[in-house]
Amino acid sequence: MGVTLDLTRAPAQPVAPVKPNLCGLTRGELAAALVAAEVVRPDKVKMRAGQLWRWIHHYGVTDFAAMTDVAKETRALLAGAFSLARPEIVERQVSRDGTRKWLIRMAPGIEVETVYIPDVGRAGALCVSSQVGCTLNCTFCHTGTQALVRNLTAAEIVAQVQVARDDLGEWPSPKADRRLSNIVFMGMGEPLYNLDHVAAAIDVIADNEGISISRRRITVSTSGVAPELEALGARTQAMLAISLHATNDALREVLVPLNKKYPIAELVAGIRAYPGLSNARRVTFEYVMLKGVNDSPAEARALVQLLRGIPSKINLIPFNPWPDTVYECSEWKTIEAFAAILNRAGYASPIRTPRGRDILAACGQLKSESEKVRASARRKTAAPVET
Template structure:
């Protein structure tokens, strides 16, 4: 089969197609060789119906990583922002330069208020070193497409990727001297959480470490003069961060490096919908903060609003947190709880939530649902959110009401992204909640 837009001799794309409507869906990986399609048996696998949700159709481009060294590449050039400092130092030394030159480069990429995007911005570096960098290194992973400003001062930045896809990054100023950048880890998302606009996109592809890191770098470069110092990073933008585990962990390591961006590990928060094996790895491999989107107090509701619960249910999710947090000193997980009118906001839900988190060192964020096109949910009324909060607080829980930020520019929690022709399906509403949803309309 001839594919339009694919040059002869290229191995340009891999496509993953999830067949739907079958009792046992099958995922095929297709590689393009010259002008033909080949199906590799080694890449055919069955997916159980309770497996992690997969996109209806997703395209991922090659990793761009040199196999022998693990160094991220763009064509014949290394991608500077895709390397941890030891990797950068080794690469610089491999070209005959001293480790001190690597440190000076690192500080100009990430520190000293320079945030360099090309070799001409590397003041103080050796001319030969700068020439070598211009020939063998790539500084840029993203290009700016647009910036939108919400009425509350929240900024939504649209970045264009090299393959033409677009991601969204949000910068949230706070009056208490804290400004947060919310970064994306994927284009779209495979989890299909029913209250999330991004989830309706399906998964297009995961971001590289460089594409993640540069969101924070460019947020500082573009907006620090307006919003002040950006102090916090949250991986709560587009995508499921732990579904892109290796690149997210690498990006987080770069963000907290003391010689560069120097974010505090406790001020870098990685959010997850509940991928249990990856949570275990994260708590063992990273010192950054963890947020878990809970959003329900029964498996029945969570199976519906967060399909990942069909594979990793509440007992498994909370069990791994209890087990792992016993080993971490002075560490609290953040539970995020999006309140959906008539679905998860009853007094009984509040009481069940208290029981669920008992014994887990935690804080709880109650989040107002942010409506979007095609949504079947409505936000809980403020007075009911306050009542819910008070029940939790009286039981000794650390609990906060988190206001919506940037919702008039579709920059609030659960509103990021742009739907294409192919969308993830809305799931069947359990009969007991159909009346509640109709009443909230």
């Protein structure tokens, strides 16, 4: 009996077009999208965009049907043309200390981690990412071992805040008793290599008719992209944090290779010129404590001299170890002695309590290690059962 093979292809199933998402657009982009889709007339767009803005960013709605002061016909047009969907939460973890971490998939192969830390700032801080991966290769940072994939868009940065507020139950935007009171750009990536999107995201987050987190409660941390400091201050009015970690170029070039391009003298000059710098708007310097590397009393005194005249706060960060690292965390008594020198010189120098270590959410642990853990778990699941 002969066999005939049917090699004809099944007709391809039509793929529904992806609707533009309105959730992370700036006010101007939102208005332009409504007009371009012919959902709203140009003479009505300012009023309608304001309505949508409040529903999206004050009330946190993800369904156009919930917009009760918008006509049903308009809601139907909006639903047909646009989306309000959140990105996919791949993994959610809660630490013993209350820290929460979300692995968020923005698109296929585009995943970032976002961390909420309670009892930081006025009430709690959200550590957001600005890039997928990083180019800086700081030798003490595990996150930096992951190659850069791409910049996040402003919408993807804002989405991290929206995901956190969904989980914390903080809609509509509270005026008091917030659990999420501060935003820190201290997650994956170098924010000043993505300044356009970071600035646009801050405009959305700080808008007083929406999420309404004050710019003075938004901090952008940089490893030292000195030429962009003035633009950051002028465009965002955000608080500035500097990932410093050393007081001389020779050591900082080892710890933070970016220092080869922008040495300490250039960085400090840029900091002194930061728009709005004052005792009320101090720069935060981040200093990770590495045993036998940068933790001596001499380094503490050099730090005092380096920052003289700059309104400053110095966060001392116990090093969070990771597999195969060559560094160790300084002993606690060494960190306290270092802090005492800074305190005597008049600098606030709190020792940051490591948070979320048990869920790999501490400083420098984001994304890379969680990927390894998940891969290990998959291997264990797939392993044959011995009998």
